[in-house]
Amino acid sequence: MDRKIKALVVKLAEVCWNGGTLDGGELQEMLVEAGVLIDVVVNEPCGERCRCSEYYGVAPPWVCYRLVTTRRPKPHQAGPPT
Numbered sequence: 001m002d003r004k005i006k007a008l009v010v011k012l013a014e015v016c017w018n019g020g021t022l023d024g025g026e027l028q029e030m031l032v033e034a035g036v037l038i039d040v041v042v043n044e045p046c047g048e049r050c051r052c053s054e055y056y057g058v059a060p061p062w063v064c065y066r067l068v069t070t071r072r073p074k075p076h077q078a079g080p081p082t
């Protein structure tokens with residue numbers, strides 16, 4: 001198992017075992033740290049499903065978080081989550 005993924009799993013287990021909770025922002029930070037998500041600065045929505053502007057205010061640039069499932073993380077596109 002990748003060292004960063006193992007560290008993420010251990011942190012998640014510790015939160016659960018200690019009766020803690022995580023909000024979406026905390027989990028997102030942990031996923032970026034583990035390399036599961038990457039953060040990309042964008043100046044316009046990257047696709048129909050991109051909600052970057054909703055989180056980061058009206059004026060760009062925004063940070064777009066992308067799930068790393070391939071060598072080149074895909075921008076937010078139309079259609080169901082993959």
Ligand SMILES: [Zn+2]
Nearest residue numbers: 046050064076
């Ligand atoms: Zn986006």
